[in-house]
Amino acid sequence: xxxxxxxxxxxxxxxxxxxxxxxxxxxxxxxxxxxxxxxxxxxxxxxxxxxxxxxxxxxxxxxxxxxxxxxxxxxxxxxxxxxxxxxxxxxxxxxxxxxxxxxxxxxxxxxxxxxxxxxxxxxxxxxxxxxxxxxxxxxxxxxxxxxxxxxxxxxxxxxxxxxxxxxxxxxxxxxxxxxxxxxxxxxxxxxxxxxxxxxxxxxxxxxxxxxxxxxxxxxxxxxxxxxxxxxxxxxxxxxxxxxxxxxxxxxxxxxxxxxxxxxxxxxxxxxxxxxx
Numbered sequence: 082x083x084x085x086x087x088x089x090x091x092x093x094x095x096x097x098x099x100x101x102x103x104x105x106x107x108x109x110x111x112x113x114x115x116x117x118x119x120x121x122x123x124x125x126x127x128x129x130x131x132x133x134x135x136x137x138x139x140x141x142x143x144x145x146x147x148x149x150x151x152x153x154x155x156x157x158x159x160x161x162x163x164x165x166x167x168x169x170x171x172x173x174x175x176x177x178x179x180x181x182x183x184x185x186x187x188x189x190x191x192x193x194x195x196x197x198x199x200x201x202x203x204x205x206x207x208x209x210x211x212x213x214x215x216x217x218x219x220x221x222x223x224x225x226x227x228x229x230x231x232x233x234x235x236x237x238x239x240x241x242x243x244x245x246x247x248x249x250x251x252x253x254x255x256x257x258x259x260x261x262x263x264x265x266x267x268x269x270x271x272x273x274x275x276x277x278x279x280x281x282x283x284x285x286x287x288x289x290x291x292x293x294x295x296x297x298x299x300x301x302x303x304x305x306x307x308x309x310x311x312x313x314x315x316x317x318x319x320x321x322x323x324x325x326x327x328x329x330x331x332x333x334x335x336x337x338x339x340x341x342x343x344x345x346x347x348x349x350x351x352x353x354x355x356x357x
Contacts, residue, residue: 267296
């Protein structure tokens with residue numbers, strides 16, 4: 082696949098641009114913007130009252146899965162903002178001659194946007210996913226940590242591999258009835274991204290963030306790796322040791338396969354150094 086960087090002309094600030102500047106890694110567009118610019122862009126979408134803008138995390142595991150799942154691939158390609166979530170994405174960009182030099186994780190976006198909304202006030206958010214008990218804990222902690230953000234509501238969908246049309250109808254109705262500006266979706270990938278893609282046009286929200294395990298991180302049900310491991314690009318290691326049955330395939334199969342494909346792309350000469 083051809084690797085390229087697309088830069089967007091900016092006349093004022095990054096948030097004013099129609100599309101974020103991107104770098105394509107294995108055909109998937111990944112933002113070049115740091116967390117501050119990502120948050121500013123999302124805030125601009127909310128303030129302009131835009132319709133269902135979507136944020137997803139791009140990481141080695143998701144890109145490998147998407148190659149074998151057409152709907153998941155379409156979901157990632159249609160997102161308005163995909164951030165480099167993982168040290169593997171940074172390494173891939175370096176190998177391909179790109180300019181991504183820092184991760185922007187789902188936790189970064191969740192915390193950064195909620196801090197910004199807390200300062201501004203008058204924004205309502207909705208939490209979709211996880212269990213009823215976890216959602217109750219999230220609502221309580223939001224009031225403590227981000228008192229300026231209103232929690233419009235939450236909904237715990239059925240725990241199943243695939244939602245029925247009736248399941249999705251109830252989920253959409255639960256969100257729209259509460260009239261939030263922001264919808265946080267915390268399910269597993271690729272279920273959350275595919276559900277968002279199939280239902281975004283029916284959701285009356287300005288912004289949708291697919292943040293996976295961030296719900297669990299936020300309430301402390303799953304511990305994020307120590308900042309030392311995060312700074313060293315090894316955040317995955319303590320998590321793998323905590324949840325080996327769930328994460329071994331992601332870290333020991335998908336990541337090596339992803340890097341092999343990146344090296345093959347580089348060796349094939351299907352892109353120029355620097356991505357141009």
